Amino acid sequence: xxxxxxxLRPDGAARHVSVKDVAAAAGVSVGTVSNVLNRxxxxxxxTLQHVLGVIDExxxxxxxxxxxxxxxxxxxxxxxxxxVRNPFFTDVAQGVEESLGRERRPLILGNSxxxxxxxxxxxDLFEEQRVSGLLIxxxxxxxxxxxxxxxxxxxxxxxxxxxxxxxxxxxxVDDRLGGRLAxxxxxxxxxxxxxxxxxxxxxxxxxxxxxxxxxVAAASTGxxxxxxxxxxxxxxxxxRAVDELLALGKRERPDAIFxxxxxxxxxxLQGLTLAGARVPEDVAIIGYDDIxxxxxxxxxxxxxxxxxxxxxxxAARILLDVIADPATKIRHDVLEPELVVRRSxxx
Amino acid sequence: xxxxxxxLRPDGAARHVSVKDVAAAAGVSVGTVSNVLNRxxxxxxxTLQHVLGVIDExxxxxxxxxxxxxxxxxxxxxxxxxxVRNPFFTDVAQGVEESLGRERRPLILGNSxxxxxxxxxxxDLFEEQRVSGLLIxxxxxxxxxxxxxxxxxxxxxxxxxxxxxxxxxxxxVDDRLGGRLAxxxxxxxxxxxxxxxxxxxxxxxxxxxxxxxxxVAAASTGxxxxxxxxxxxxxxxxxRAVDELLALGKRERPDAIFxxxxxxxxxxLQGLTLAGARVPEDVAIIGYDDIxxxxxxxxxxxxxxxxxxxxxxxAARILLDVIADPATKIRHDVLEPELVVRRSxxx
DNA sequence: AGCGTGCGTTGAAACCTTTCAATGTCGAGG
DNA sequence: CCTCGACATTGAAAGGTTTCAACGCACGCT
Numbered sequence: 126x127x128x129x130x131x132x133l134r135p136d137g138a139a140r141h142v143s144v145k146d147v148a149a150a151a152g153v154s155v156g157t158v159s160n161v162l163n164r165x166x167x168x169x170x171x172t173l174q175h176v177l178g179v180i181d182e183x184x185x186x187x188x189x190x191x192x193x194x195x196x197x198x199x200x201x202x203x204x205x206x207x208x209v210r211n212p213f214f215t216d217v218a219q220g221v222e223e224s225l226g227r228e229r230r231p232l233i234l235g236n237s238x239x240x241x242x243x244x245x246x247x248x249d250l251f252e253e254q255r256v257s258g259l260l261i262x263x264x265x266x267x268x269x270x271x272x273x274x275x276x277x278x279x280x281x282x283x284x285x286x287x288x289x290x291x292x293x294x295x296x297x298v299d300d301r302l303g304g305r306l307a308x309x310x311x312x313x314x315x316x317x318x319x320x321x322x323x324x325x326x327x328x329x330x331x332x333x334x335x336x337x338x339x340x341v342a343a344a345s346t347g348x349x350x351x352x353x354x355x356x357x358x359x360x361x362x363x364x365r366a367v368d369e370l371l372a373l374g375k376r377e378r379p380d381a382i383f384x385x386x387x388x389x390x391x392x393x394l395q396g397l398t399l400a401g402a403r404v405p406e407d408v409a410i411i412g413y414d415d416i417x418x419x420x421x422x423x424x425x426x427x428x429x430x431x432x433x434x435x436x437x438x439x440a441a442r443i444l445l446d447v448i449a450d451p452a453t454k455i456r457h458d459v460l461e462p463e464l465v466v467r468r469s470x471x472x
Numbered sequence: 473x474x475x476x477x478x479x480l481r482p483d484g485a486a487r488h489v490s491v492k493d494v495a496a497a498a499g500v501s502v503g504t505v506s507n508v509l510n511r512x513x514x515x516x517x518x519t520l521q522h523v524l525g526v527i528d529e530x531x532x533x534x535x536x537x538x539x540x541x542x543x544x545x546x547x548x549x550x551x552x553x554x555x556v557r558n559p560f561f562t563d564v565a566q567g568v569e570e571s572l573g574r575e576r577r578p579l580i581l582g583n584s585x586x587x588x589x590x591x592x593x594x595x596d597l598f599e600e601q602r603v604s605g606l607l608i609x610x611x612x613x614x615x616x617x618x619x620x621x622x623x624x625x626x627x628x629x630x631x632x633x634x635x636x637x638x639x640x641x642x643x644x645v646d647d648r649l650g651g652r653l654a655x656x657x658x659x660x661x662x663x664x665x666x667x668x669x670x671x672x673x674x675x676x677x678x679x680x681x682x683x684x685x686x687x688v689a690a691a692s693t694g695x696x697x698x699x700x701x702x703x704x705x706x707x708x709x710x711x712r713a714v715d716e717l718l719a720l721g722k723r724e725r726p727d728a729i730f731x732x733x734x735x736x737x738x739x740x741l742q743g744l745t746l747a748g749a750r751v752p753e754d755v756a757i758i759g760y761d762d763i764x765x766x767x768x769x770x771x772x773x774x775x776x777x778x779x780x781x782x783x784x785x786x787a788a789r790i791l792l793d794v795i796a797d798p799a800t801k802i803r804h805d806v807l808e809p810e811l812v813v814r815r816s817x818x819x
Numbered sequence: 820a821g822c823g824t825g826c827g828t829t830g831a832a833a834c835c836t837t838t839c840a841a842t843g844t845c846g847a848g849g
Numbered sequence: 850c851c852t853c854g855a856c857a858t859t860g861a862a863a864g865g866t867t868t869c870a871a872c873g874c875a876c877g878c879t
Binding site: 141184186187188189190191192193194197199209210212215216218219222231233234236246250252253254255273277360363364388391392394395398404417418420421422423424425 | 488531533534535536537538539540541544546556557559562563565566569573578580581583597599600601602620624707710711735738739741742745751764765767768769770771772
């Protein structure tokens with residue numbers, strides 16, 4: 126045996142075993158080795174065993190780059206999320222990953238962090254990688270980019286938004302319904318002065334949930350809605366919004382807070398507790414998303430559950446359809462949110 | 473012009489522009505196009521401008537697969553984390569990503585979810601991708617795999633562990649010190665019956681933090697430590713542990729809980745609040761990691777901060793060193809944790 | 820005029836896998 | 850005995866980039 130199986134050459138430098146090496150060592154052609162790898166049923170069982178043995182012995186590992194080059198496409202799918210640190214997105218990504226895994230497609234995750242420069246860098250990367258599909262929650266003005274990418278044959282699905290809905294399929298959750306569920310729940314619990322906390326105003330999510338809240342209020346008697354706009358949607362924003370609300374006169378002060386997401390709600394909860402207000406007795410709080418931390422807050426948080434993993438799974442499903450047949454009709458899956466009642470809105 | 477710039481062929485199928493196409497359109501050789509892309513200073517300014525113009529016009533995008541094939545290596549780095557849903561890990565990944573980004577190296581993130589089969593799948597993927605480096609927080613028995621990967625010339629750094637420390641560099645945080653800080657803080661606050669909640673026992677992290685707690689107790693008078701072992705380290709485990717503790721007789725019941733991580737601490741906090749115990753008056757709670765949600769818990773959680781992003785940055789730094797020179801000496805960076813006091817241990 | 824130098828550009832080779840038309844072999848049926 | 854078909858295997862071509870030795874040209878120096 127002239128080849129060493131420890132993967133090292135005498136000089137210590139790395140070496141790579143190719144199909145050619147395997148073929149030579151096994152005494153077959155490269156075509157047969159490739160068949161062993163990709164269409165084992167076409168190979169005589171004896172040959173198959175022998176070649177597999179040699180592969181194992183030499184420690185052969187397929188070179189994915191060569192494979193992709195030949196195939197013209199990367200099997201992987203790229204996904205660009207707004208914020209890996211928000212559990213909402215990691216849960217969605219989890220759903221995507223599971224669906225793709227079943228088809229043996231890796232997921233390459235990129236985090237834009239709401240920064241359109243980073244978003245653009247990831248788009249470059251994914252284009253150069255020739256990924257088969259792209260899932261994106263857009264930040265910047267990427268429509269032209271997305272068109273170009275799609276025109277080159279890459280499947281594109283928009284997640285948690287409906288940007289360019291005439292051109293791209295999307296998956297989202299019904300924000301009006303979610304808003305109605307939350308608002309109605311507060312009203313049914315006897316709350317009359319509702320503060321809607323979140324922003325920025327421009328976000329469709331915020332717009333729709335707020336509109337639904339106002340509809341519910343209009344359909345009831347004596348219910349007021351106050352909108353407290355914030356620049357971001359994190360815990361800090363919630364804390365600051367509460368300070369603002371507590372500064373109000375007693376009769377204007379809300380008896381319920383509807384936060385645009387759970388991070389904001391958690392911040393609000395903390396602000397209220399610190400200020401000595403009782404939740405839910407003095408102020409009820411309901412969040413949105415139902416991330417894991419909502420249930421484990423010290424006062425468990427009522428919320429509107431978005432089917433996060435299903436959202437990811439649905440996105441993956443459409444994407445796979447489009448990859449299989451680029452002529453697939455444009456489709457918009459809209460999932461239903463669900464009210465989750467916990468202590469923060471009791472009584 | 474015979475080439476269409478919309479990226480579509482008459483039949484609607486995707487087309488890809490190669491360096492060859494660019495060279496032909498620009499009237500230069502492929503070598504020159506490559507120089508424009510990789511060593512622009514070697515190219516006559518006039519030629520450079522002209523070729524760049526053509527690239528833009530044709531919408532040429534480098535094919536990364538071919539590039540990798542030629543280079544024998546993928547510039548990307550692979551990282552396998554235990555749990556993307558634990559903010560601790562996303563923060564570490566964030567640190568890694570930022571450091572790598574400066575060197576224009578993409579990060580491919582894999583989530584083992586503490587499952588050694590999935591861990592193994594990702595190792596396969598990364599090997600086939602010929603990633604230049606691998607960052608891993610190991611789950612299963614992967615040492616032989618890691619050795620093989622390293623012997624093939626891939627840099628390997630172990631994160632948040634010290635597995636196979638003779639063979640692989642690592643980055644971790646000083647768990648004994650962290651344990652001491654937390655325990656001493658509780659003792660200084662007058663607490664005498666400390667419950668350490670976490671597990672499984674086999675984890676080095678747990679072992680070291682517990683041992684440190686016991687040392688602190690031994691050095692004080694009248695301090696007892698009780699170990700409540702859990703199978704996992706999530707909020708649910710914290711809730712269950714509290715049920716167990718509350719079932720104890722009044723004199724045995726702890727007046728402080730030291731949770732092995734913040735998820736457990738948040739669960740414990742919730743359990744106590746629901747059962748009507750006051751935090752921190754009746755029971756103090758301190759967590760570990762200082763994830764963002766610790767500060768925004770309704771009763772802000774004291775914790776031991778792990779420098780998460782620095783941990784990632786340090787790991788990336790070592791990895792880049794090893795990639796640059798595989799003969800780099802094995803190194804173990806140990807970072808220092810820091811006590812963060814909040815309301816949950818006040819008084 | 821002749822020679823050498825330096826610079827910009829060229830073009831073929833190499834990287835590794837997959838595909839597919841062609842080749843070879845064996846057995847059954849006429 | 851010959852033919853045909855079925856089946857297993859072969860080997861060359863293709864895919865796009867980078868590298869590098871070689872080439873050609875202009876300019877300066879002798």
